[in-house]
Amino acid sequence: MYTLQNERGSSLLLALVVLTVVALAGIGLALTTVSDRYVSSFDRESANALHSAEAGLAITKQLIIDEAFTFTDSDGNGQPDFVHTDSLPWGDRFEVFGEANISVAAAEGPYGAPTMDLYVNAFSNRGVRQIYSQIGHGSFLDYARFVQDEGTSYSCAAVQAGKVFVGGDLDAPAKSCDAGAENIFLEDVEVVGIVNDPENAIFMGALQTGVDTIDWLGSIDFDAVRQKAMGLCSNCSNCDGFGEVGIYMNEDPLGIGTNGEIDFSLFDFYTLLGSDTVISYNGVNVPNRLNGNPLKSREFNGIIFYEGDGFVRGTLDGTSGRSITVWAADNVWVMSHIQCGYVGYDEVTRLPNGTGDPVNVGLIGYNHIYIEKFTPQILFIDAAIVAVNENWEIFNEGLGTHSHTEPPAGNYDLDLDGIVGETPVNDYPYEGVGWDEVVTAANAKDTWLLQITGPIITRYNGSAGAWDSPAVLKDAVGPTQIYSYDLDIVDFPPPCFPLPVGSWRNLAWSEVVEVRD
Incomplete structure (x- = not known):
């Protein structure tokens, strides 16, 4: 057998092609490797x-x-x-x-x-x-309780339902609390110092000690806020997008005196005047101090400023529903319930209808936030309260005596869960614990609750007065103090609320x- 000459040439060519392909593949592989590298x-x-x-x-x-x-x-x-x-x-x-x-x-x-x-x-x-x-x-509004310069303490039967910042040591109760009356922290706690007797409190969130301080005093400028209230701070930023002038109480714009007691319920922030919407108080239009005309709703920056002491109570809901911040160059006094709803109202009946944005209130005193000693045993304060240089406390009240009024008989929603008249207990803060929300002559004396729904921000420690007294705690049914935290206050803050520098x-x-x- 023999091979034709042309067959030998074809085989040689095929071999050369194969070798070329292999060589090119090798070069390609090498180039790919370099490229990959x-x-x-x-x-x-x-x-x-x-x-x-x-x-x-x-x-x-x-x-x-x-x-x-x-x-x-x-x-x-x-x-x-x-x-x-x-x-x-x-x-x-x-x-x-x-x-x-x-x-x-x-x-x-x-x-x-x-x-x-x-x-x-x-x-x-x-x-x-x-x-x-x-x-x-x-934001200081991140904290349900903020103490700038010293430690603070809580007694048995106190429930803290928001974050806590303590500028010193945190003192839990010095002894174990009875079952159902424990000192409970439902959210994170930040402490500059240490926690004393931590075993006598229940920490549901994270507990951090040795944290850095926060500059509170450097974050407040009463002079600038006064100028904003008077509409004279042309080079100031506006109040979160609101108007350019406030209500400056020193000129008696509400007709109640320069240090008169404001009932928020008497405001109508949506009073129609021709084609405009103006602000009225107790049926009388509030003047714009810059021009003497009725103050238009869009012109109001949300600041009410007192020179000296300021006194407040009432409900902001519906036509009286608008977020505001009350500043007092001395003290702010809480005279009774302060409750907030929403800005929405029925245009025919002008009654609140629960629509619109939430309303939030800030109360800022240069010195104290005082709670009047004649307020009810069941007291709701739905506001962020700020005592810049002092603390919050019940005015002129020792722990052994009180002047608070018993609640009238009726059905209540004490834990604000939307259910009225839970009996015999309302299972707050957990099952089997709480008040009887059906108040009668038999249990009214021992039904106590100070419910502050908003941040408490102070330089020094505060005092809950009778709500923290041994005599009340001895016989009280359920927690006597709840410092809860409404999350919407961060998203819908009171206007011109202070921001922490740094x-x-x-x-x-x-x-x-x-x-x-």
């Missing part, structure tokens, strides 16, 4: 750049807390901004452009802006990443772009 190297550098961008953002936030930046208006848009560049210990570098969302002319300054926008570029060899973050001031929180984060060299 390049891509892998880039991805690693890109990931490092993202890590460095986050590190640069963290460094920048700390510098903002320390107020280390000098702001300019480099882009000429009327808002203060800064540029910062720096290197990181591992060799990467970052640059930041930050802008405060406030006018360059605002009296609060850039660090008083409600929010800041931060753009961070970071570079790691060929990797470049850019992230965006918006930060905003933390405290910022993340509001938004996103990656803007990934750049490949």
Whole structure:
């Protein structure tokens, strides 16, 4: 057998083709390996750049807390901004452009802006990443109880239904409480010092000790608020988007005296006057102090300012439903129930209908928040109460005596769960514990409840007076004090409520772009 010449040539050609394909495959594999290594190297550098961008953002936030930046208006848009560049210990570098969302002319300054926008570029060899973050001031409204400069204590039968911040030590009851009358913290507790006798309290949330202090006094400017109330602070930011003038009580705009007692129920924030909506009190239009005309609802910034003491009570709901903040240059007095509803009302009957945004009230006293000693044994205070330089307390009342009035017989919703008249107990704060919500002559004497639904923010420790007295605690049925926390107060805050200087929180984060060299 023999092979033809042309067959031998074809075989040789086929072999050459196969060898060429194999060689090209090898070259391709080698090139693919090099390319993969390049891509892998880039991805690693890109990931490092993202890590460095986050590190640069963290460094920048700390510098903002320390107020280390000098702001300019480099882009000429009327808002203060800064540029910062720096290197990181591992060799990467970052640059930041930050802008405060406030006018360059605002009296609060850039660090008083409600929010800041931060753009961070970071570079790691060929990797470049850019992230965006918006930060905003933390809020004192995050806390159900905030004590700036000292410790605080709670007795048996006290239930704290929101976060707590204590500027010193927290004293739980010195002895074990009876079953059903424990000192209970339902949310997180932050303590600058230590907790004494923690075994005698129940902590349902996280307990942190040794935390940093928060600057409370540096966050309040009564002079600026007075100017806002008078409509004279042209270079101040407005009150959360509301109007430009408040109700300045020193000129008696409500006709009750410069330090008269305000009943919130007598406000009508939706009084029709021609084609406008104006504010009336007890049927009389409230004047705008800037022009003497009836104060239009859209002109009102939500501030009521007393020179000296201020006195308040009543309900804000329906036509009287509007979030406000009462400031007093001395003390604020709570004269009876303060209750909040919603802004909605029926346009025909003008009765509240439970629609619209929630209403929230702030009570801010330069010194004390006093609760009048003749208030009822069952007392509801739905407000954020702030004692800037002192505390909150029941006025002129020793623990051994009281002047509070017994509740009239009837069915109550003491735990505010929407169920009225639960009997024989209403299972609060847990099953088998609580009050008999059907109050009779037989149990009225021993039915006590101070229900504060809102943050309590003070410089020093406060006192619940008779609600904390041994005589009352001995015979009381159910908890005598509930300091609860209404979550909507953060989303719908009282206007011009103070923000903590030097405290910022993340509001938004996103990656803007990934750049490949």
